[in-house]
Amino acid sequence: MKMRNVLDRNRSGFSLLELLIAMIILSVLTVMVVFAFTKRADEARITNAMNAIRELAEGEEQICVHTGFFTQLYYLDDPATTDTVNRPNNLQGVFINPKTNPAGQMVDDEDYIWQRIRPLPTNPNRHRGPYLEFKQQVTFDDNFNGTPVDPWGNVYMFFTPYGFVDPQLGVVTPGGVSTPSGTLTYDRFTVVSCGPDGILNTSDDIKQQF
Numbered sequence: 208m209k210m211r212n213v214l215d216r217n218r219s220g221f222s223l224l225e226l227l228i229a230m231i232i233l234s235v236l237t238v239m240v241v242f243a244f245t246k247r248a249d250e251a252r253i254t255n256a257m258n259a260i261r262e263l264a265e266g267e268e269q270i271c272v273h274t275g276f277f278t279q280l281y282y283l284d285d286p287a288t289t290d291t292v293n294r295p296n297n298l299q300g301v302f303i304n305p306k307t308n309p310a311g312q313m314v315d316d317e318d319y320i321w322q323r324i325r326p327l328p329t330n331p332n333r334h335r336g337p338y339l340e341f342k343q344q345v346t347f348d349d350n351f352n353g354t355p356v357d358p359w360g361n362v363y364m365f366f367t368p369y370g371f372v373d374p375q376l377g378v379v380t381p382g383g384v385s386t387p388s389g390t391l392t393y394d395r396f397t398v399v400s401c402g403p404d405g406i407l408n409t410s411d412d413i414k415q416q417f
Contacts, residue, residue, distance in 0.1 A: 249403060252358035256400045256413045259342075263355065263363060263398045264415040266338040273335050274324050276302040276314060277396065279374050280365050281354040284341050287326060287334040294321040300377020303367060311367020311396060313379045357400040357413075364400075364407070366393045384408075 221229070266283040270276070279301050288295055298321065302314040314320055324334040341355040345362060354362045354374045365372040370381040370392070383392035386408035395416045402411035 252403070253413065256357045256402070257415075259355065259357065260363065260398045260400060260413060260415040262339055263365075264396075264417045267365075267396065267398070268417055269338050270334070270336065271305060274302070274332050275305075276320070276323070277305055277311070277367070278302055279354075279372060279377070280363055280398070281374055282336075283339045284337045284353075287336045289326060291326055294318075303372065303379065305367075305396070307369065309367075309369040311369040311372075311379060313377070357402075359401070359403060359405055361401045361405050363398055366391075366397045366399065368394050368396070 263280055263283065267277050267280075270278055270283065282301050294317065298317045299315070300313060302320050303311055304314050305311060323330075323332045326333045339355075341353060343356045343358075343360075345354055345356050356362050362374065364384075365374075366383065367379060370379045371384045372379050383390050384407065385391075387406070388408040391408040393416065397414050397416045399407070400413040401407045402409065402413050404411055
């Protein structure tokens, strides 16, 4: 009789309590795996943004060495013109003078820009792009080759001591940018990503100054 009871218990399989405990353990493990994967993905995006911002800052420094100007971020992946006679028609609202007071105002004189970047062998200040190749970019209209965007789909922003470099309007807006946390300004040339939250001027902003 006792032997029969033992066999019956062995054939009954897992009890309801045992199944419930197993499901709870599996659920906890699944949550832990998803959390770890999400954290790693977020860390990878942050690292990518930091690398991209550093490359953008280095590109700006290079083009300034070659031409004497900083430029809109989208211009960094433009190839240099080989035409030594005809001035390009996309110079307006692109080049930024680092020597104005405050520094970083837009250069409006296209003839002056052309003299500085004209691809003549005797001109040491000529444009030698492209300086970068963007992996992600957004196009505002037909006049733009595309402004680079961060891993969260937001455009990288460029600030000068004078103000915010607006890629759509082709101007440097004096006084910075108004945000929910107050007006954002920088006293140095700065490339900024809004970071994971997509909101400018918060603690997770990613930036590179030069």
